[in-house]
Amino acid sequence: MDELLVSIQSVSKIYGDHKVRALVDINLNVVRGEFVAIMGRSGCGKSTLLNLIGGIDRPSEGSISLVGQKISDLPDEKLTVFRRSKVGFIFQFFNLLNTLTVEENIALPLELIGNEAGLKARVKEIMETVGIDERANFYPAQLSGGEMQRTAIARALVHAPLLVIADEPTGNLDSENGTAILELLKDCCTNRKQTIIMATHSLEAAAYASRIIEIQDGHIVAEKQQCR
Amino acid sequence: MSVTLKLFSSFILRDLAKNRLRTFLTISGIALGVAVVLAISLANDSALDKFKQTVNLISGNANLELRPTTSIFIDERFLDEINWLWLADSKFTPLIEDNIVLNDENNTLVQLIGINMLADKEFKNYSSTSGETNQQEEPGGSKVVKTSALEPDTVFVGGRLARQHGWHIGDFVEVLIGESVYRLKIADVLSEEGIGGAFSGDLLVTDISNAQKLINAPGKITAIEIIAPESDLAQISEKLREQLPPDILIQRPEQRGAQVEKMTRSFEYNLLALTFIALLVGMFLIYNTMTISVLRRRPEIGTLRALGTSRRTIFSLFAAEAILFGTIGSIAGLAVGLVFAQGALAAIATTFQHFYFKQPLDSVTYNPIILLLAFLLGVGATVVASAPPAFEAAGIQPAEAVRRAGHEAKVKRSASFLAGAAIVCLALGAMATLAPPIFSFPVFGYVAAVFWILGASMLMPFLLDRFLPFAAFAFGKFSNAEGRIAARSLQGAIGRTSVASASLMTGIAMMVSLAIMIGSFRQTVMLWVEQSLKADLWIQTLARAGGSTLSRISPETVARIKALPDVLAVSTFVEQPITYHGERTNLAGADFTVAANYGHLIFTSGESTKQVCSRIHEDDCIVSETFAIHMGLKRGDTIELPTPSGMFKAKIQGVYYDYASDLGYIIIPKPQFARLFQDEAFSSCAVYIKPNIDSASVREKILLMVGSQSHLFIKTTRELRAETFRIFDRTFSITYALHTIAIIVAMLAVTNALLALTLESRRDFGILRYLGASASQLRRVVLIQAGLLGVVGNVSGIGLGFLLSILLVYVINRQSFGWTVQFSIPYVFLIESSILVLLTAIFAGLIPARLAATTEAPSVMREE
Numbered sequence A: 001m002d003e004l005l006v007s008i009q010s011v012s013k014i015y016g017d018h019k020v021r022a023l024v025d026i027n028l029n030v031v032r033g034e035f036v037a038i039m040g041r042s043g044c045g046k047s048t049l050l051n052l053i054g055g056i057d058r059p060s061e062g063s064i065s066l067v068g069q070k071i072s073d074l075p076d077e078k079l080t081v082f083r084r085s086k087v088g089f090i091f092q093f094f095n096l097l098n099t100l101t102v103e104e105n106i107a108l109p110l111e112l113i114g115n116e117a118g119l120k121a122r123v124k125e126i127m128e129t130v131g132i133d134e135r136a137n138f139y140p141a142q143l144s145g146g147e148m149q150r151t152a153i154a155r156a157l158v159h160a161p162l163l164v165i166a167d168e169p170t171g172n173l174d175s176e177n178g179t180a181i182l183e184l185l186k187d188c189c190t191n192r193k194q195t196i197i198m199a200t201h202s203l204e205a206a207a208y209a210s211r212i213i214e215i216q217d218g219h220i221v222a223e224k225q226q227c228r
Numbered sequence B: 001m002s003v004t005l006k007l008f009s010s011f012i013l014r015d016l017a018k019n020r021l022r023t024f025l026t027i028s029g030i031a032l033g034v035a036v037v038l039a040i041s042l043a044n045d046s047a048l049d050k051f052k053q054t055v056n057l058i059s060g061n062a063n064l065e066l067r068p069t070t071s072i073f074i075d076e077r078f079l080d081e082i083n084w085l086w087l088a089d090s091k092f093t094p095l096i097e098d099n100i101v102l103n104d105e106n107n108t109l110v111q112l113i114g115i116n117m118l119a120d121k122e123f124k125n126y127s128s129t130s131g132e133t134n135q136q137e138e139p140g141g142s143k144v145v146k147t148s149a150l151e152p153d154t155v156f157v158g159g160r161l162a163r164q165h166g167w168h169i170g171d172f173v174e175v176l177i178g179e180s181v182y183r184l185k186i187a188d189v190l191s192e193e194g195i196g197g198a199f200s201g202d203l204l205v206t207d208i209s210n211a212q213k214l215i216n217a218p219g220k221i222t223a224i225e226i227i228a229p230e231s232d233l234a235q236i237s238e239k240l241r242e243q244l245p246p247d248i249l250i251q252r253p254e255q256r257g258a259q260v261e262k263m264t265r266s267f268e269y270n271l272l273a274l275t276f277i278a279l280l281v282g283m284f285l286i287y288n289t290m291t292i293s294v295l296r297r298r299p300e301i302g303t304l305r306a307l308g309t310s311r312r313t314i315f316s317l318f319a320a321e322a323i324l325f326g327t328i329g330s331i332a333g334l335a336v337g338l339v340f341a342q343g344a345l346a347a348i349a350t351t352f353q354h355f356y357f358k359q360p361l362d363s364v365t366y367n368p369i370i371l372l373l374a375f376l377l378g379v380g381a382t383v384v385a386s387a388p389p390a391f392e393a394a395g396i397q398p399a400e401a402v403r404r405a406g407h408e409a410k411v412k413r414s415a416s417f418l419a420g421a422a423i424v425c426l427a428l429g430a431m432a433t434l435a436p437p438i439f440s441f442p443v444f445g446y447v448a449a450v451f452w453i454l455g456a457s458m459l460m461p462f463l464l465d466r467f468l469p470f471a472a473f474a475f476g477k478f479s480n481a482e483g484r485i486a487a488r489s490l491q492g493a494i495g496r497t498s499v500a501s502a503s504l505m506t507g508i509a510m511m512v513s514l515a516i517m518i519g520s521f522r523q524t525v526m527l528w529v530e531q532s533l534k535a536d537l538w539i540q541t542l543a544r545a546g547g548s549t550l551s552r553i554s555p556e557t558v559a560r561i562k563a564l565p566d567v568l569a570v571s572t573f574v575e576q577p578i579t580y581h582g583e584r585t586n587l588a589g590a591d592f593t594v595a596a597n598y599g600h601l602i603f604t605s606g607e608s609t610k611q612v613c614s615r616i617h618e619d620d621c622i623v624s625e626t627f628a629i630h631m632g633l634k635r636g637d638t639i640e641l642p643t644p645s646g647m648f649k650a651k652i653q654g655v656y657y658d659y660a661s662d663l664g665y666i667i668i669p670k671p672q673f674a675r676l677f678q679d680e681a682f683s684s685c686a687v688y689i690k691p692n693i694d695s696a697s698v699r700e701k702i703l704l705m706v707g708s709q710s711h712l713f714i715k716t717t718r719e720l721r722a723e724t725f726r727i728f729d730r731t732f733s734i735t736y737a738l739h740t741i742a743i744i745v746a747m748l749a750v751t752n753a754l755l756a757l758t759l760e761s762r763r764d765f766g767i768l769r770y771l772g773a774s775a776s777q778l779r780r781v782v783l784i785q786a787g788l789l790g791v792v793g794n795v796s797g798i799g800l801g802f803l804l805s806i807l808l809v810y811v812i813n814r815q816s817f818g819w820t821v822q823f824s825i826p827y828v829f830l831i832e833s834s835i836l837v838l839l840t841a842i843f844a845g846l847i848p849a850r851l852a853a854t855t856e857a858p859s860v861m862r863e864e
């Protein structure tokens, strides 16, 4: 049977003093190898949800499990160690470290985990996979948007996480580069059995997913399985 | 205009408020710099001001005075010889000024003023607490002076002195004169008005004839004060000049203030120059903060530009920020400086009193001009330090805004260019060290210091660009991810890292150079003391030990000591302060025959004491190094001294090292001294004891022999050495204080730099959180960065500190004081301070580290 990777139960998120209800009573299960697209307008709560799933933020109510481990009440240090080998993040604005080269950016997750064995080879391999190997010694400021995002994807995949979280990864790219990125993500799913959860507001992007979840004002309002 | 104002409040003020801690540290830097400069200036100014006040109070309305240059006294008979002054519508009166030591527990030194109690009130105003005054005029115009101090052995005492000792009218004061004790009856207590306010009220006033008895100088006075019509002053001076011997100086009383100013100038200005280094580090802090804030806000500035804000507006925004920093920092600096000033005055007071003039210095005069200057200096320094970043901000192109890394790339590219400029600066500095002093002040020495600090700072990007990759590599070898990240992100932000390291370097360099200078000085003095103080016992009167420089031991006492069976030889010494070519120095008489056999002076020529002393005849002299350097004299030159017995010429036979006073010494043969000044007595003598006899026991014998009538103060060589170091440390106490300030400023620099870097790296920390960095890993990254900055700052600071100390020792100190100081490195101190700096750096990293560790990844990324 399919392995349950993410399990979200009655999760709500309220922000700060202004009592912004970003997410309300969310229930969602994701199994291993799925490509889930989360759709909705800007401000509906997509990023909030992804941060909760990735263990970057904590829900105000409810619980979240990752690979069977309830992460919502793990202490911070443990949570970090737990998530860092299992989750990879990709962002709309790439979020590369400007002071590091492409290669160094990509190597970071492995270094943080302390996984030095075969680091060089692994980084080289992933750079070839995403097609950025020729830019290995460039700084982010010297790259095009597509190249930056490829670097970011390589960085998210380098430690072979079970779950890749992508927050509007094509939001800042032209359609050609966008397509290439989406193909890369889809490949992760099909060939490596990695799970993708991607936030987007573009229908074309969502078309690559195996399941689409729509959020409005912090509520899941629709869910659609797609055949691929 | 209102747009600029609005932008200033939203764009600048809000940012300052948001980064409160950083703003506080930046302002503290400037405040500390201003505080130190102000404190030292006020202390110096207060000391001189007090001195001038006293000069004014004592000289009263006199507009001309006659003083001896080379001797101490003027013969009373001149009073008769200048009687013609009455015909020229002028008046004159004699004066005696000396210091005298009380026979109390501490042997307190007080001033003794002898005046003509019957003199015209125009000369000396005084009033006493009992209402006695010389200002009362009886009906009919005839003056009746009820001066009880006319009676023998009675004195008026100053208000302060009376208060401190609890004295009242009719009490007795015991004073030490020569080897003896005298009892004086208090006729009255003076109020602060008139002469009673001189020396802050720490004085004894009596009639001339009483004073002559007290200083054991019958028929002698120390000055004649004249009130002459202003219009005839030049003419009268000229006539006096023709009539009087050359060793009598004819001058306006104010000139004495100017002389003292000249005498203390080296000490003062060098102290002041050191404080400017503190201000310089403060400037680095400002430059650091402003540059980093401009870099961080590049995108925003670019956006403002894109929205149509003019370059000029951007520039004025940052200029206004600078003025704000400068104003607040300087005001805070004034407040702190006023507090520091009291401490600074206390620290320099002993030095002034010991070396330059006796005057109680216990309250600071708050000269408003100095306050204003310090304030303007603070604001000015801030504005200058902020100018480069403000221009940088104004130069940001709207399009360039998005690419923040552009600037760092530029710094990286220009590293080699900067290194080239650095070499030029260092070379210019080296050239400046060769230039001679201007008016005895090492202007070019300080120019060299500034060049070297600038040069070393400009070398920083180049050095870091080589060191940091190495550090990253080293951390990689030990598979330390945090270390590698720390080193790499410092490397990536090389512009900011350079500024931070440079400010740390400057702070540490100041600390190190001061430490080396003090250490070298101490070492030199120690060697000198060990080599030259070879006698077994050192004898002077108790009065002289208490500070009464002119107190003498009688020739009879010295003869009796010489005759003791345990005594091998006695080397005698007599000295008096003189004025030579308008500068204060000391003239001494010594027994060169004894010195040749027993003395251990160290001569610059390398000759032995015996060699030099045995060629000294009656018209020869030796001079101390400080005197030779100040006057530009060398062996073989001849000096001319006006004396009461006419002009005396002496050929310099040798220049010897001496660290006792920066005023210097001229030493002539004692018989010659005795003849020239009719002074057969001695200031001090050094006793050489026969072998295998305990010096303490000989001291007992001497004291027993002279009896309780003779108040001698005898030190063993060990005690004298200890005393020398006590004086040394007291003289340098202000330098030690500045040294502490340097450490504080260096700490501020580290904290400020790290805080700025950490704030700047918030987004990076957010990303690292997403990538799986734990809070403790981020904390470690910052602490390692702190450590790296600490190491870089310390190593480069020690390097620059060495350069600066060479400058201090060989150029600045030599040009302003004329001392040859052997360079010596206080290794222990350097190791200790390195550890301290490293710990400080890491400690300073704690707050930024906490900041990094508590980064809320999602929200910082939203902000950016």
Ligand SMILES: Nc1ncnc2c1ncn2[C@@H]1O[C@H](COP(=O)(O)OP(=O)(O)O)[C@@H](O)[C@H]1O
Pocket: A015, A016, A020, A021, A022, A040, A041, A042, A043, A044, A045, A046, A047, A048, A049, B858, B859
């Ligand atoms: N740190 C925060 N503090 C306060 N409100 C927040 C914060 N983060 C997000 N929000 C609010 O929560 C809502 C959801 O935000 P987000 O998840 O970023 O939406 P999306 O990613 O779908 O555009 C928005 O209304 C946003 O303003």
Ligand SMILES: [Mg+2]
Pocket: A043, A046, A047, A048, A167
């Ligand atoms: Mg979003």
